Amino acid sequence: MSETPDPDDPGGSPPCLLHELGADGTPRDAREAADVARWRKAERERLIGVRSALPPQLRARHTAAIARQLDALIPARAHQIVSLYWPIRAEPDLREWMHAAHARRLRVALPVAVELGRPMSFREWRPEAPLARGLWKIPYPAEGAEVLPTTVIAPLVGFDEHCYRLGYGGGFFDRTLAALGRKPLVIGVGYPQLRLATIFPQPHDIPMDWIVPGAQAALRRAR
Helix, strand or coil, X not given: CCCCCCCCCCCCCCCCCHHHCCCCCCCCCHHHHHHHHHHXXXXXXXHHHHXXXXXXXXXXXXXXXXXXXXXHHCCCCCCCEEECCCCCCCCCCCHHHHHHHHHCCCEEEEEECCCCCCCCEEEEECCCCCEEECHHHCEEECCCCEXXXXXXXXXXXXXXXXXXXXXCCCCHHHHHXXXXXXXXXXXXXXXXXXECCCCCCCCCCCCCCEEEECCCCCEECCC
16 A cells, blocks of 8 residues: 655656657657656556545545635636536545535536547536436436536646646546537646646646645646
8 A cells, every 4th residue: 555645745757758858848759758658657556546545534634625625716606517526536525515516506517428539528417316327337417408517627646736637548638628619617626645746748638727736725827
């Protein structure tokens, strides 16, 4: 089992060809791209292990801090549609916040992922809504019209100071955000122990507007 890392430790060993990357971190040839891809895959596995090893009480404390910061970032307005996620693999469990948001008149949605390699859609969620299961058996509202969220809250495996998010590698969130006609506010949420010096962002990576790393101060993307 992984030890709980120092929250101030950026963590992770860089790719061996880091010194050869372009000024923006983009690989210049196929060999360099493969090296970065291997590094990111290894970091995903390491960070998921770190996240899973965090004591439940610590995860709960960070999740409560995330909920408070979301309240400050997302005003309860009639036009707001906030997409969350159903937690898996020790992600921050914001289902209690979902219920509270619905109670204060925010419209809440969940992403629908039923096919690999395709953008997700979004359906409005209500506490009594029946659920179906999509890829990896993740629940989503079984019925109802698709909606276009004004805010998307995305769980993260890792993140860096420039608000880039390292996900599971399937590209669902990046592909979905790129396909949306109107860009929502995008907030990545996770634990401070998942911070990296860089994720080595690639051209397809879309930065978050905010990263909310548990009980630490939220990071805002430079404009």
